[in-house]
Amino acid sequence: MPTVHFNPSGKTVDVPVGTGLLDAFRAAGVEMEWPCGGKGVCGKCIVRIVDGAPDSDSLGTLPAEVVADGYVLACKTKVAETDLVIEVPDYTGMQGGQFSDDETHLIRSELWPEHWQYDPLAVKWLIQVPPAGREDGLGDYDRLVLAVKKQWGEDEVFCRLATMRLIIDAVREAQGLVTVTLVRTPGQLHIVGIESGDHTESLYALAIDIGTTTVAVQLICLTNAKILATRSAYNGQIKFGADVISRINYAGKDGHLAELTAAALDTVNDLIARVATSHGIDLRKISNAAISGNTTMVHLLLGMNPEYIRLEPYTPALLEVPYLTAGEVGIDINPDSWIRISPNVGSYVGGDITAGLLCTDIADRDDVSLFVDIGTNGELVIGSQEFLLTCACSAGPAFEGGGIDCGMRAAFGAIERVEVDKDTGEAKWFTIGRAKPRGICGSGMIDLLANLFTSGWIDQAGKFNREKSSPSITINGRKATYTIVPADQSETGEALTISETDVENIIRAKASIYSAAALLLDQVGMDFSDLAHVYVAGGFGRFLDLEKAIILGLLPDLPADKFSFIGNASLMGSYMVVVSQEYRIKQLDLARRMTYVDLSTAPGYMDQYTAAMFLPHTDPDRFPSVTGVGS
16 A cells, blocks of 8 residues: 655655545645646645656646646645655645634624623523422422422423533532523523532623635634634635535535535534633533525534535525524534524535624614625615615635645735836735735735736736736737746745736626625616625625725725725634623524525526626726726
8 A cells, every 4th residue: 555755744644546636635645726626727735746757747747747746736746656755835724824813813803783681692500409309399400490399480491411410419519509501492491501609790692604715713702792712724625625615515425425514513613612721710600602605604513514505596505593502513612502503594604604793783674775795695675664685605715825826825825915116017015924925815916906907017808918028027929927926035935926817806706796785786776785784794805905896896886985894704703602692682683584585597687697707896986996007
């Protein structure tokens, strides 16, 4: 059996002949990212064969001269008869993984209503349990139930076995004085925890946002609704595909659904451990959690086959998820804790949107507003108190750096801002952490392309200007590339460049978002000028330069005071659901009020999309503030 050696990690693994190199990476525990789902189109899994002869089909995807130097795409390569020594570039695979958590996922107090009801799902109550005696013949659990009903009325009381086992010692250690953790539903009380003595001040919950790219977790003290800690990391599923379609396809292969579920749970549980450790909190004292994510992410978290989301008639397994326990889901907190998963709306519009809408007043206003969550899976809502229309569009991973030659997510060393010299076309770049550049993130690409366009170095179709000479632009027949960073100034030692294909990927992504919004408005006989407000959500949206986004045609050409950038609204909405019954009820009402529009069957969508495939748009009247630039 051939042995595969990985450098510089030093890890090795023995695998059968014919094993795909990506499978060898997984078996050896070597991190590798393949945002396209292993289809050989993103080029992110490039590695170098130092020794040995694999069976590779990388030629045609990689240039001949690169293949001649020993480079292959792991997704296009299989292990043959010989041992292999593989060199994995240090910039390949998971980049960084950490964000500036408290700032990025800040709960913005100005978005809260003036008056709201604090009413968490779980509460703690100090109860005196009568001592055991021969005369009544009651067991420990029976006496506990009577004590609970004495204080809470005659609601039916339930308790699962894991918690029931704790009762025996708890009722004896402090002369019957115990703290019970209760989850309340109409007519029912569920005991999910019991501790001897008074522990009423130590009550905690979690708000969790499971995004296609990023997972964020907040630890909340339920006695005062205070957020104690926030941590986030890249979704461990990224290596199996950058978007929901790639992951649905991957899940369809034998055994891979369980792999995706495990990757999501590993990410979530690692973040939970980190927020709990930061405050010295026992995981068993976390009594409930609210989770939001798009429909596919929810299916994959729960280990449910997502295949039919993408097949006619595009039906998810479920939209409204019943309350589950942490033990059932695989969340590493008190196993009897209740987990609330935000209700989904349709095959591609999920609980991240029903949570996000809680952060706005769209559904309560007389006028019409737009909510747009810019991410790999773009989701939008237009509406008022009279109606709510929603849809999703596949913007793809370009805003997260995917599908871009030198693209990367917003991590240390990523170019986040670019200035372009109007005369020479050369770039002046600024990186996250002011480190040497390793690549360019989504906000950097928006900045770069907007400046290239306004200075006349690319045209409306995203093609580089061949009539002017720039040291940064290389023309090779019909192809052209733009050098952002020369090789001697980059962290990788290679020039950081973009091609016209990269530009097209950004244009496709922005066209998806803009055309989806235009279609929703068209459905109700309105246009962008009729909007009272635009809420832009998502981690990417938080760092977006509004002026540059309008120049590219990503966002409508409206006055700046009509826009609000609200950050991670899905996480904020999850927090609101944790601390208030009012918002738990409202979220379900919002989900049931929304009408889902399927863009794949919506008449006129392709016309809208095609018209938006230019900078900023084929109709200049839609972008009066951009008129005259780029010419």
